[in-house]
Amino acid sequence: MKTLFLKKVLITASFVIGMGYGAIAQSYPSASGIMDATGTNANATDLGKVTCAPSSQYLAAEIQDQSAPVQGLLLSLHIYKGNQMTTATDPVSGDANASPIIAINGGAGDYYISATKTKAGLRSFTVTFQCLTSNFSLSNTSIVGLQLQ
Amino acid sequence: MRINIKIKAFRKSLIAVLMLLSMGQIESVFAHSAGGVIDAAGNNASATDLAQVNCYDDGDGPTGYLFIQIQDLSSPVPGLLMSIQAYKDSQMINDSDLVSGDANPSPGAQLWGGDGVYYISASKTAAGARTFSVNYHCMTSASVHTGTDITLLQAQ
Numbered sequence: 001m002k003t004l005f006l007k008k009v010l011i012t013a014s015f016v017i018g019m020g021y022g023a024i025a026q027s028y029p030s031a032s033g034i035m036d037a038t039g040t041n042a043n044a045t046d047l048g049k050v051t052c053a054p055s056s057q058y059l060a061a062e063i064q065d066q067s068a069p070v071q072g073l074l075l076s077l078h079i080y081k082g083n084q085m086t087t088a089t090d091p092v093s094g095d096a097n098a099s100p101i102i103a104i105n106g107g108a109g110d111y112y113i114s115a116t117k118t119k120a121g122l123r124s125f126t127v128t129f130q131c132l133t134s135n136f137s138l139s140n141t142s143i144v145g146l147q148l149q
Numbered sequence: 150m151r152i153n154i155k156i157k158a159f160r161k162s163l164i165a166v167l168m169l170l171s172m173g174q175i176e177s178v179f180a181h182s183a184g185g186v187i188d189a190a191g192n193n194a195s196a197t198d199l200a201q202v203n204c205y206d207d208g209d210g211p212t213g214y215l216f217i218q219i220q221d222l223s224s225p226v227p228g229l230l231m232s233i234q235a236y237k238d239s240q241m242i243n244d245s246d247l248v249s250g251d252a253n254p255s256p257g258a259q260l261w262g263g264d265g266v267y268y269i270s271a272s273k274t275a276a277g278a279r280t281f282s283v284n285y286h287c288m289t290s291a292s293v294h295t296g297t298d299i300t301l302l303q304a305q
Contacts, residue, residue: 043258045234047241072247074274078197078234083302085199087272091228102195116243118230118274146239 030128042120044149052131053140059111061129064098065090081106184282194276199303204287205296213290214261220254221246222280229275237262
């Protein structure tokens, strides 16, 4: 039930497409970018800080790998705050579907989200993220890019 | 007789370790390695283990970087790979073991963050139980091992 609701929220959010890491229009943020543009950095990691407004209880997010499939090359998304961390992976690159939605129940404040991959190779991707209240209403969400690789 | 006693004692210890391993998550610490079973039930694709590593000058010099490495000890499963991450302040790095179950860990990665608290995490790309080990070493800028302590924060 919760997952279905979060999915609906994020489908709404996905109508707004971002350019690079940055705060996107109103409360429906997503961020798109290219990781490992030279295709040589297996350790490449993008990192951002998401701030959830005081009314927030959760940060939910998903990742979509928009590049063509490559054997053994998968994109993952991590959310962490305090002593909690969770991970989602887009199991099929280049299709219309994102990873499963993940969420951390960390209250208001700063969360960190990051995109990683399993080996060298350029990847084009979109991350959609949304802060939510305890009853899953949207709450104010902003992001600052910390590291782009 | 003495040898026989030693063998029995070793065997007893080994059985105890294997029993702990079979109980799922344990934090085994041999020097600066740790490991366990992640997603023991095999149904949690989001399972992530998290720990805090404190790097400090133990007399061998201040920290230049944290070195990390992961080895997936389970048999290969298509689409199921293990990775390790390290992060501190505004930096993060990731390293993946591309061949599960062989004798080789991931290539290894360095996060240059100086002394202080780093976070390391182990994650995977799909649901499935994985037995794994990680190596973590705080190193000076001249690649000399220095003070390294770990605290487990989350085991899934």
